[in-house]
Amino acid sequence: MKPFNPLFSQRGASAVQVTVGIVVIAALFAFPQFVKSPYVLHMMILFFLSTLMGQSWNIIGGYTGQYSVGHAAYFGTGAYTTLILLSTKEIAPWYGMWLGIAASIILALIIGSICFRLRGPYFVLASIAVAEIVRLTALNLTSITKGAEGILVIDIPAFKIGETVITDFSSKVPYYYIALVLALVIIGVTWLVQHSKLGYYFQAIREDQDAAHSLGINLTIWKNSALVISAAFTSLAGSFYAIFVKFIDPSTVLPLDLSVQIVLISIIGGIGTIFGPVVGSLVLVPLSEALRSNVIAEGLINSGLVSETSGIGIFLKEHLAHAHVLIYGILVVVVILFMPEGVLGYFRKMTAKRKGGKA
Amino acid sequence: MAILEIKHVSKFFGGLAANSDVSFEMSEGMIMGLIGPNGAGKTTLFNCITGYYPPSKGEVIFDGKKMNGLQPDTVCKLGMARTWQKVRPLAKMTLLDNVMVGALCRTNSLRIAREMAIEQIKVVRMEHKINFLAGGLPIGERKKLEVARVLATQPKLLLLDEVMGGLNPAESDELIQLILDIKSQGKITQMVIEHDMKAIMRISDRVVVLNSGEKLAEGSPQEIVNNPEVITAYLGSEH
Incomplete structure (x- = not known):
């Protein structure tokens, strides 16, 4: 047996890794200078947003092992706080988002104090239940949230420092940079967590709560800390989404679907790893876009594999776009069966095998 | 001064008394052996001492502080640490x-x-x-x-729950030596649950015997091996 640990590597980054990292980040910052297509920028923004959401969940789910399937609650809280403040009080989003974070932290502490009494599957069910309560509240509290009608804003106020206008949000580019910075920040935060006492305590709780408890770890405090960090960044993702899309309603920012998608980003990429959610987003964002725009059905038909007029062809064209949940389901089954440590864990294992070590 | 005092500790699960009226004291630096047949309540007593269960009756006093109702993490920070029978x-x-x-x-x-x-x-x-x-x-x-x-x-007090269970003789010997080394440093008091009689007699300064949740006997290892009640509890009265 060779010491190999895909989930908890303490080795520092090598010079090559650091160089590659800097080059990639520099390339991402330069990207909008060369690529002007709003569609491509849009996809990149979704990718960064997905990384932010997945990585936020990873802190509570991947590192601490508390599988919250109710993260839509924090996403929605961030989105609603930001847009309600903007549309009714004309408070700019970059102030509103901080209030969103504060609201989400309060919500997280309430949810944590209730749900963390439960373990394993019972915690999962409780987290779903609480998120559904939040969704139904938003749906019925029409005086504040406008209920199912949703909230629409037309203009995002220009971002100024003093009198200098930094950006007026007239193109995708400012969103691109905000999303990129947020994604980098959450990756940095995860790195800091992993390389501090927090990371050790979170993982000890994940591995064995009773053993952790006997080693002086106060379960309530540390589980709630993990949830608060996670909720704060999920809320930030919600605030960003709200000003990016400019329209929210309970079925887009608070549904159970969204909670599940947030979980999948990490599970597919590899939970409890820094780059798992990045890899998960690389898989899921293009996949969901391909399903939405029906390129898969059209591709199959155009390639001649499936006749357009056959039963299968008609079925694919009409229904595949709505079948994303089905495809996600299949993807999860495949990942759990063949790559239980996620795509990233799978490739690390393969590389280790090629180098002659046993994983 | 006694580092740990167990005063009339009882633990009930419904009508079942897993521990009833157990009392003993441990002085600093010693090794206390805790033995008894299966189901005698040894691990339950550990759980009561380390905060996993609140005792139903009685008091656990560690280093002059009453431990009843404290959580395991607090207990650990106060200087009492335990291992698990089933390793974790x-x-x-x-x-x-x-x-x-x-x-x-x-x-x-x-x-x-x-x-x-x-x-x-x-x-x-x-x-x-x-x-x-x-x-x-x-x-x-x-x-x-x-x-x-x-x-x-x-820790100031270490509670070892069957650290030798499931080990081969060489490994057991190594752990016995380890426990004696810890003792010779003089900083840590130890309580050891063990089924291996030879081992427990070799390392313990004093031994407490539990049977059906009650304290059956307490004494030096020599006194315990010659105690007729202990022999009866382990081997039956026909002996």
Whole structure:
């Protein structure tokens, strides 16, 4: 047996890794200078947003092992706080988002104090239940949230420092940079967590709560800390989404679907790893876009594999776009069966095998 | 001065008395053996002492403080640490990380925790496996991992729940030596649950015998092996 640990590597980054990292980040910052297509920028923004959401969940789910399937609650809280403040009080989003974070932290502490009494599957069910309560509240509290009608804003106020206008949000580019910075920040935060006492305590709780408890770890405090960090960044993702899309309603920012998608980003990429959610987003964002725009059905038909007029062809064209949940389901089954440590864990294992070590 | 006083501790699960009216004292630096047939309530007593169960009646006094109602993490910070009969390694973390989790109870710095952990890993002689995943270690090494991990929390009182269970004679010997080494340093008092009579007689200064939740006898190892009631409890009255 060779010491190999895909989930908890303490080795520092090598010079090559650091160089590659800097080059990639520099390339991402330069990207909008060369690529002007709003569609491509849009996809990149979704990718960064997905990384932010997945990585936020990873802190509570991947590192601490508390599988919250109710993260839509924090996403929605961030989105609603930001847009309600903007549309009714004309408070700019970059102030509103901080209030969103504060609201989400309060919500997280309430949810944590209730749900963390439960373990394993019972915690999962409780987290779903609480998120559904939040969704139904938003749906019925029409005086504040406008209920199912949703909230629409037309203009995002220009971002100024003093009198200098930094950006007026007239193109995708400012969103691109905000999303990129947020994604980098959450990756940095995860790195800091992993390389501090927090990371050790979170993982000890994940591995064995009773053993952790006997080693002086106060379960309530540390589980709630993990949830608060996670909720704060999920809320930030919600605030960003709200000003990016400019329209929210309970079925887009608070549904159970969204909670599940947030979980999948990490599970597919590899939970409890820094780059798992990045890899998960690389898989899921293009996949969901391909399903939405029906390129898969059209591709199959155009390639001649499936006749357009056959039963299968008609079925694919009409229904595949709505079948994303089905495809996600299949993807999860495949990942759990063949790559239980996620795509990233799978490739690390393969590389280790090629180098002659046993994983 | 007694470091640990158990005063009339009882623990009921519904109508079942897992411990009833158990009392004894431990003085600093000693090794107390805790023995008894299966189901005698040894592990329940451990759980009552370390905060996993609140005792139904009675008091646990450690270092002059009443421990009833304190949570296990507080108990650990006050200087009482326990191992588990069924080992509980943090499987996906390395040996070093496991022991560091223990050390982090006393420091917030990873660097200091790493030094403290390496020191304890040397005590259990496992330096060569420092970066191995805990989940992949064989049972004997997992037991030693648990010992290193609790030692890293810098306890005054160490409670070892069947650390030799499931080990071969060579491994048992190694752990016996380890327990005696800890004693000879004079800083840590130990309470040891064990089924291996030869081992318990060799290491213990005093022995408490539990039977059906009650304290049956207490004395030096020599007194215990000659006590007719203890022999009856273990071997039956036909002996």
